[in-house]
Amino acid sequence: MGIGFAVGVLGVLLLAHAAYSTIQYRGLLKITEEEFSGPPINVVVELLLGLVFSMWAALTVPGKFLSIHPDSEENRIVSLPANLDFMIFNHRGKAVLSGVNMKLKH
Amino acid sequence: MAGNNGSGASEKKSSESLTDLPIFSAENTQSNLKVIYYSRTFMSIIGGVISGILGFTGLYGFIFYFVIMAITSVGLVAKAKFSIHSYFDGWNRIMLDGITGGLMSFVLFWTYPFLPLTCFSSA
Numbered sequence: 701m702g703i704g705f706a707v708g709v710l711g712v713l714l715l716a717h718a719a720y721s722t723i724q725y726r727g728l729l730k731i732t733e734e735e736f737s738g739p740p741i742n743v744v745v746e747l748l749l750g751l752v753f754s755m756w757a758a759l760t761v762p763g764k765f766l767s768i769h770p771d772s773e774e775n776r777i778v779s780l781p782a783n784l785d786f787m788i789f790n791h792r793g794k795a796v797l798s799g800v801n802m803k804l805k806h
Numbered sequence: 807m808a809g810n811n812g813s814g815a816s817e818k819k820s821s822e823s824l825t826d827l828p829i830f831s832a833e834n835t836q837s838n839l840k841v842i843y844y845s846r847t848f849m850s851i852i853g854g855v856i857s858g859i860l861g862f863t864g865l866y867g868f869i870f871y872f873v874i875m876a877i878t879s880v881g882l883v884a885k886a887k888f889s890i891h892s893y894f895d896g897w898n899r900i901m902l903d904g905i906t907g908g909l910m911s912f913v914l915f916w917t918y919p920f921l922p923l924t925c926f927s928s929a
Contacts, residue, residue: 711852712852715852715855715856715859718859719855719858719859722859722861736861738860738861739859739860739861743859744860747856747859747860750852750856751852751853751856754848754849754852755849755852755877755878755881757848758844758845758848758849758852758878758881759845759881759882759884759885761844762840762841762844762845763837763841764841765838765841765885765886765893766831766833766834766837766838766893767831767834767892767893768830768831768834768835768838768892768893768894768895769830769831769892770829770830770831772892775831775834
């Protein structure tokens, strides 16, 4: 999340720098009275880098996809109770229950 | 949100019970759609800025927008680890949702910040 956001900020800064370079390039073209056919190659490379970084940010920052099936791994509730350490099975109820089982068998 | 995945007739034939209808988790569906919406909006803004800097005019800009949206769709599918049906109720959700909405932001960022750059420098 944090890294994705930082990458996105970096991409936007790259795009801003590319825009500034293009403005300067167009000013130069105006002085030399040439037609604008496309930005110089280093600006194109900068734009591509900015696009890749922003794409990375756009895909990571908004959050993860959550499974929509109610019986999938993440949505199933299989958590054990928190008081496992306090559960005691070695108590006198054991004798009572074994007696019940014997009665049921006979 | 309960929906059937397009095979309602065969499902009814196989079993009459209501429990066989796939039931989707509503909150997670909404959350996934929101993630897609955010991604597409941000990518349309970025695409608008880039096509403005590259100086696209007319039809080329719109073609560029649809190329960007196609790349974003592929990225979203990769983000869903190529198992669409465990996160969405159909391919249309991940491929088409939000494209027309992003078009407006795209056109705004395509033309507006670079208006001085294209108009006044050529005049």
